[in-house]
Amino acid sequence: MFTQRFSRLKEKVTHSALHEKEGIPPPEIFSKTSIEKITHFRKIQPTSEALISGIVNHDKVSLSRGITLIESTNATHLKKANEVISGCLPHANQSVRIGITGVPGVGKSTFIESFGTYLTTLGRKVAVLAVDPSSSLSHGSILGDKTRMEELVKNENAFIRPSASGDTLGGVARKTREAIILCEAAGYDVILIETVGVGQSETAVHSMVDFFLLLKISGAGDELQGIKRGIMEMADAIVINKADGDNVNKAKLAKTEFSRALHLFPLKKSGWQPQVLTCSSIENTGIETIWKTMEDYFSLVQKNQFFDANRQQQSQYWMMETINDQLKGNFYSNPNVTASLEKWKELVVQHKVSPFTAASELLEMYFKK
Structure with missing residues (x-):
């Protein structure tokens, strides 16, 4: 029986459609x-x-x-x-950099597809990057499935790059910031940077963009419950996505709640009052208003010189972060440190030395190299 099955399988393979048919060149x-x-x-x-x-x-x-x-x-x-x-x-440096964050399921990819495509109709060149340190662990990536942006990925005026790999947020974020420089040099004048929306990735993205957008959806219970205060403070605009169908009224209610909450925060250093907007990425409604809001923001911060001052501060920040990241990498790759690290860990666990003493000894060992 096995021989018969194998023969039939071999026959199918031999006559597979993948084989070149007679008279038809590949x-x-x-x-x-x-x-x-x-x-x-x-x-x-x-x-x-x-x-x-x-x-x-x-x-x-x-x-x-x-x-x-x-x-x-x-x-x-x-x-x-x-x-x-x-x-x-x-x-480089001839673009606007926009950070986009939101929890998984909020519709970031669909929004970027709709928003990015709209920008290209205005003659803009759009690059989409990502900060997702978890991708190196899951072997996946936000933006990894480009079929979610099937229109944008085919657009000649768009460039989409999945998340850089890396074990640390600092390393991934540094690579993304360097990629921004290359994208700007390639003529892309709008850089969209997507973050996975969990952990500290929002802070990393906020420190490399000019405008920070928080995506939310309505109908998930208490709209303000569970949202981190820090993200609210970072946001230059909150967009209630999926404001279509039965969600239209819920989106309007969510907009009211977030607007009230934002007025409780002090005025941002930029002098900008964050806005709350609604949109439907599926129906392409509200997209034009979102871009108009961003243009109003850029006009304000360029007039009051916050735009340039913020860019300069970000450059200094990333210089220091790169130094810290490379020093950390050099420390852990040092042979003497590698040989002694586990021993000092064990001594700390056994309460024979304090964590501070162990760290001091290891650092002294590193600097004696």
Whole structure:
């Protein structure tokens, strides 16, 4: 019986539709020559100068390769990545950076699809990046499923990049901020940065954007219950998404509740009073109003010079964060520290030394290297 089944299976494979039919040549893209060309192209490692030239000339392949270089954990790629970033820096800083956060299920991908597509109709070039440190653990990513943005991903004036991988939020956020520089150099004048909406990722995104948008949905019980005060303080606008169908009245009620809550907070340093808006990403309603609100914000902060001051403060912050991140990495990769770390952990657990003493000893060991 097994032999018969195997024979039938072999016959099916032999006559599979994947096999070239007689007289019908395969598509050019699947030809042996094309595959060899693609393989050869992938093996070629362009120089820093070639990548910079490609990026500033708006080549998406060069942009993708540049970001991949930034995300690489290979120590030999660090110098080349820094050269690319430095070469792109004079061409950057000509965009508005918008952070978008919200808990899973709030409709971030659908909103970005609708909002980003609308911006491209205005002649804007839109880049979508993400900060999601959990992706390295789950082997997934927000934005990993680009089919959720099937219209935007096909748009010539849009560029979508899934989350950078990394074990720490600091490392992922740093890579994302460096990717912003490359996207700006490539001519993208609106950078949308999506965050997973849990943990400290909102704080990281807030420190690299000009405008911070909080997405909410109505009909989930008490609208204000469970929302972190810190996120409310960071938000420049709260958008009640999915305001369509039976949710229209619920969305209006949620808008009223959030508006009242926002008036209890002190005025932001930017001088801006955060707004509460509603939209339907499915019906594309409210999207135009959201962009108009952002334009009003940018007009205000550019006039009162908060825009430039905030950018300068963010650059200094990320310089210090990069120093901290690299020092931490160097510390834990030090052979002497690696050899002694578990011993000191055990001594701390056994209450034979205090955590502070153990840390001091390990740091002294590191600096004696």
